[in-house]
Amino acid sequence: MIEVRDLHFTYPTGVEALRGINLTVRDGEFLAIMGQNGAGKTTLVKHFNGLLKPTAGEVVIDGVSTRDASVAQIARNVGFVFQNPDHQLFCETVEEEVAFALRNFGFKETAIKNRVDWALNLLDIKRYRETSPFMLSGGERKRVALASVLAWDPKVVILDEPTIGQDHRQKEKLRQFIVQLNAQKKTVIVVTHDVEFVAESNPQVMLMSGGEIVAEGDAREILTDQKLVAQASIVSPEITQILSGLPDLGIQKNVIDVHEATSILLDLLEVAS
């Protein structure tokens, strides 16, 4: 469980990036943190594995304040996948890359081998085992980076802007994977401004703006609220926009899923005819 209490953070440059965040992420939760660029999303999640320490307030993970533990200690339970895989890939082979963190955490060689196998399978990159990560395409590099974090099986997985630079199909693959991770009882925190991506996965949503929390709740409830969405400078999902473009027909309008929208519309047509 991650508890954030009145967290403030100011960068050495004087930028006040977080201004009093209060938040609880329960075990097994699937949370999307949304908001425009510069809202403070990355700054916030960097507190969850101790990369940044609060200027004021506290972040407590499973009862331990992040001030009292090293990044390496916290990282054992909280995995963090950075936005750009090129910021972490450096080994000669994919296999080495995935084993890197396991070595750092002091796993035994046999355990390392098993876990590398498991992670490569999980992300469907077994055939690249002996390949240099630099030879792979962008989408594949992203999956290597993911595998290198999932290999040590952290309880919490944080993904910062996983959809950036990915095409539609890669995004869909990634989304299914994330949903599946969460179904296996992992706590998943996704930082993103990709509204359609969130609308299709239906997590808990937290909106941020200017270093503060604007709103928190169900994806459907938050993303269909025009006022909140505007406040956080994002847009609502296209399906919501289509329905809200219709006059009041007595139908439910807080819908973010295309299939749900069609079934509502079909019902309406049936009643009418």
Next chain:
Amino acid sequence: MSMFEGFRFRRVSSVVHLLDPRAKFFFVCVLFITAILNSKLPPLILLFFVPLPFVLMAGVQREWIRSMRGALFFAFIIFLFNFLFTYLYTEYPQVPSAPLLERSIAMTLRFLVLVESFSVFFLTTSPDHLGLALEQSHIPYEFCFAFTTAVRFVPVLAEEAQTIMDAQKARGLELERGNFLKRVRNYIPILIPLIVGAIRRSLELAEAMESRAWGASEKRTNLYVLKLKRNDYLLVLISVLMLILAVYVWLYIPIPSLTILLSF
């Protein structure tokens, strides 16, 4: 390194900032030469105060003090060396005497004057102005471009290095662990992505430059043109007078040292 921090430009505007960098550079060079020509303490003390009005006019006192504080360490070393070497290896009286002390202080002050004048120059000259001055001093454009691009990308690379370090720490890398060799090796996971990224970046940069007609004509034009204005001429005039005075004094007027002055 705090001495170099004093050379970091901060974007403000003042009479001094608006001076032509070439005029300023000339002034700094004259200060430099004057300092080299003098080895006696009294004129060096005087010289030390010459750049101060510029510091005040430019409003960069804080940065200036910081750079001087950074230079103090080196100044101390210079002082120590001067003192010890002249004490041990010259025909000076064999006891630490007042003239010896004065000579060492003078040498140290000379160093401080040099640092001071250059730091005033860099604190009040924006990198683009400097690049422009280089360009208009008939230095090949490729070199000037390399200079401004380096200035532009150093902070970007520093930020990237920080991100890479964070990414590797998040995978359990502990930079401060192990013996010396191990610690050096710990930096490999940071250096490789940084280098690969820099190469990729320079390729993209080259592509963008090519796409914007790089190398289209022998003689490029320039959006900014430096032109000497009244203040610049004034500064050049002052510098020339100072130079003449310095050379004249150096040739014809023996300056007494402070010890001699005081003993009257």
Next chain:
Amino acid sequence: MIEGSPITVANETLAIIETRKLVYTYSGAKKAALKGVSVTIESGEIVILTGPSGCGKTTLCRCFNGLIPHFYGGKIEGEVVVAGHKVVDQTIYELARHVGLVFQNPENQLFALSVEKDVAFGLENLAVPRDEMIKRVDWALQMTGIEDLSERPPHELSGGQQQRVAIACVLAMQPDVMILDEPTSFLDPVGAQKIFEVINELNKELGITIILVEHRLDLASKYADHVVVMDEGKVVLDGEPRGVFNSEKARLIGVGVPKATRLYQILRENGTHLSGVPVTSEEASKLLLEVLKRD
């Protein structure tokens, strides 16, 4: 839905970019990155170029402004004609007067220490006289809505602002065609929308032909006159947006078809026909309302 349609004489007069059976292999690569691309871009249109990553979109853009073959080398076959010039016979800087290219990463295409200096870079290279240059820089900054940023250092701006500076840089050279290679992939939705509005304005007011490489079809498709979909080095769909988005092939390739079009398709599968294929949410609302009123 014409695959690699032969170029007819009739639209040749309007075509600003034309490729014929273009095959290209990067030097040292085993496989060709473009495997026979024939497309025609007409003057004054906004074209969206999309398709899975690695399908050759960026490679095709490089062929349009001469980076291929002049910068990248490699082996090129077939023909690329841009604004009446054969690309292989021109230098990149000659082509730069006709074609401007805006890249994906805003950070790596701005290199000066102030915005106006960056915008002037191309003009300086072309040795445009200073008075004229100042006018053009101001004009470009104004058209992209960033006059107030002119003296700021580009690397201190937000991604969205940087990308508008990059557009201004290219615009100052007054090209006939502007190509934008995934210009919004690092931006948030609001930043992306602003970019789309700026390029739409450039197209409508100045008649600049726009080629936009984009995955975010939800936001971009309402501006498009023409959509080209590539897959594995080939053009697989080429036509007006409604037809392309509504085709079964687009969905199979994994193009992110706009939700409005998806909604139309699911309704049709369930026996409800809207009177047209919607691409944007406004269109979808309007068409839905028609059906709902009818019943």
